[in-house]
Amino acid sequence: MVLYHSPKSSASRRVRLCLEEKGLAYDARVIDLSRQEQHSEAYLKINPMGVVPCMIHDGRPLHESGTMCEYLDAVFPDPPLRPRDAYDLALMRNWIRYVDGLIGNLIKFNWRHGLAQRAAQMTEAEFQAMIAKVPSAERKEAWRRAAREPYTEAELDEARANLLVMLDRMEGMIRGDGLIGGRYGLADIATAPFVRRIDEEIAPEALSPSARPKVAAWWQALTARPAFARADFAPFV
Amino acid sequence: MVLYHSPKSSASRRVRLCLEEKGLAYDARVIDLSRQEQHSEAYLKINPMGVVPCMIHDGRPLHESGTMCEYLDAVFPDPPLRPRDAYDLALMRNWIRYVDGLIGNLIKFNWRHGLAQRAAQMTEAEFQAMIAKVPSAERKEAWRRAAREPYTEAELDEARANLLVMLDRMEGMIRGDGLIGGRYGLADIATAPFVRRIDEEIAPEALSPSARPKVAAWWQALTARPAFARADFAPFV
Numbered sequence: 001m002v003l004y005h006s007p008k009s010s011a012s013r014r015v016r017l018c019l020e021e022k023g024l025a026y027d028a029r030v031i032d033l034s035r036q037e038q039h040s041e042a043y044l045k046i047n048p049m050g051v052v053p054c055m056i057h058d059g060r061p062l063h064e065s066g067t068m069c070e071y072l073d074a075v076f077p078d079p080p081l082r083p084r085d086a087y088d089l090a091l092m093r094n095w096i097r098y099v100d101g102l103i104g105n106l107i108k109f110n111w112r113h114g115l116a117q118r119a120a121q122m123t124e125a126e127f128q129a130m131i132a133k134v135p136s137a138e139r140k141e142a143w144r145r146a147a148r149e150p151y152t153e154a155e156l157d158e159a160r161a162n163l164l165v166m167l168d169r170m171e172g173m174i175r176g177d178g179l180i181g182g183r184y185g186l187a188d189i190a191t192a193p194f195v196r197r198i199d200e201e202i203a204p205e206a207l208s209p210s211a212r213p214k215v216a217a218w219w220q221a222l223t224a225r226p227a228f229a230r231a232d233f234a235p236f237v
Numbered sequence: 238m239v240l241y242h243s244p245k246s247s248a249s250r251r252v253r254l255c256l257e258e259k260g261l262a263y264d265a266r267v268i269d270l271s272r273q274e275q276h277s278e279a280y281l282k283i284n285p286m287g288v289v290p291c292m293i294h295d296g297r298p299l300h301e302s303g304t305m306c307e308y309l310d311a312v313f314p315d316p317p318l319r320p321r322d323a324y325d326l327a328l329m330r331n332w333i334r335y336v337d338g339l340i341g342n343l344i345k346f347n348w349r350h351g352l353a354q355r356a357a358q359m360t361e362a363e364f365q366a367m368i369a370k371v372p373s374a375e376r377k378e379a380w381r382r383a384a385r386e387p388y389t390e391a392e393l394d395e396a397r398a399n400l401l402v403m404l405d406r407m408e409g410m411i412r413g414d415g416l417i418g419g420r421y422g423l424a425d426i427a428t429a430p431f432v433r434r435i436d437e438e439i440a441p442e443a444l445s446p447s448a449r450p451k452v453a454a455w456w457q458a459l460t461a462r463p464a465f466a467r468a469d470f471a472p473f474v
Contacts, residue, residue, distance in 0.1 A: 074323040086311040093304045
């Protein structure tokens with residue numbers, strides 16, 4: 001198994017955490033997003049979508065972290081990371097979909113580090129050539145903002161508020177050590193990279209036991225897992 | 238089983254087609270989007286997300302058409318509508334995710350009918366009160382545009398072009414009677430409401446056998462299915 005990934009990308013962190021929970025060996029190859037290696041000819045041959053992470057298993061490429069994790073759980077079912085109950089499984093998929101939809105809020109914080117500085121050093125022509133390769137209009141605009149017109153405090157506040165709504169929803173969902181069905185699994189894994197960044201920079205106080213006791217205990221248990229240490233959620237800054 | 242739906246909503250059409258393929262009986266209840274019934278107190282008690290479709294099965298609500306269809310296939314496995322192979326299943330999920338991401342393009346055409354006219358008749362205060370209840374910023378803006386500042390021809394051309402890229406991808410994927418694994422199933426069902434609108438109004442010529450022979454044959458076979466007739470893909474206009 002080969003994993004093309006970026007150490008700090010939230011989607012890459014998800015897949016690494018899933019692989020580590022499964023105890024699977026993989027050949028991790030870093031794609032440097034700040035150098036746009038995801039849009040290089042070589043990488044586009046591997047993954048025409050030009051995104052990380054992407055894995056190659058049995059000679060076949062697969063992208064999209066949520067899909068990759070479900071695939072890993074189907075092909076390597078031990079330990080199981082999805083609920084067996086069809087309804088809980090549906091709730092798990094809807095939760096991951098909801099978290100996926102929050103990525104725009106996370107990017108506003110994440111791209112201020114490293115990527116923005118590198119883009120700021122580009123000439124206008126270099127910068128335009130770079131974002132011309134970004135397929136998503138939303139991501140193009142996020143690049144432009146990060147590099148050329150940094151998000152205002154009001155915009156960051158709004159993004160932070162959206163992420164806190166996620167924490168509030170979690171506080172109402174957690175039972176035992178999991179978001180879905182009372183067991184740790186792919187829903188928790190999908191959410192961990194978001195909570196890591198909230199803890200690190202965006203709103204650490206929101207994770208205190210007095211603010212959200214269930215989320216605080218969930219996060220403490222998650223970060224204590226051996227797989228979490230191996231998955232490398234290293235500091236951004 | 239109860240299905241809350243809107244006859245012309247693409248997501249509702251997906252779920253109806255899936256239910257009809259399974260031969261399942263269901264109590265269909267229309268939620269009138271042009272009257273914002275999806276944001277009514279009564280409906281929010283059923284589905285706090287305020288979206289259609291939503292179904293109640295075994296007393297439990299479930300929203301999100303892609304998730305609903307996978308749930309139906311798990312609980313009512315005959316006839317199977319998902320590939321058994323884990324990799325094909327992953328490709329199916331990524332395809333549905335990709336099509337979901339195109340909905341903004343479809344809305345630009347769909348909301349010109351009915352919804353826009355009704356919104357145009359509202360006072361500014363009524364209109365603001367209505368869109369205040371729409372959770373998604375993207376959808377709020379789409380409402381505003383449909384009702385107050387109709388999309389330009391250039392914008393509609395761009396949306397059409399994005400949908401034609403979908404058809405081009407399909408032309409490269411279709412084998413037998415299906416998009417994934419050579420068999421008709423949830424990927425085809427998820428795509429059918431989009432192709433219906435392309436056929437009806439957006440770009441009918443794009444579906445001609447000379448333009449895209451595989452897509453043309455696939456669409457002809459799909460629309461000939463008895464379940465398609467029962468699922469009610471009635472004309473928009």
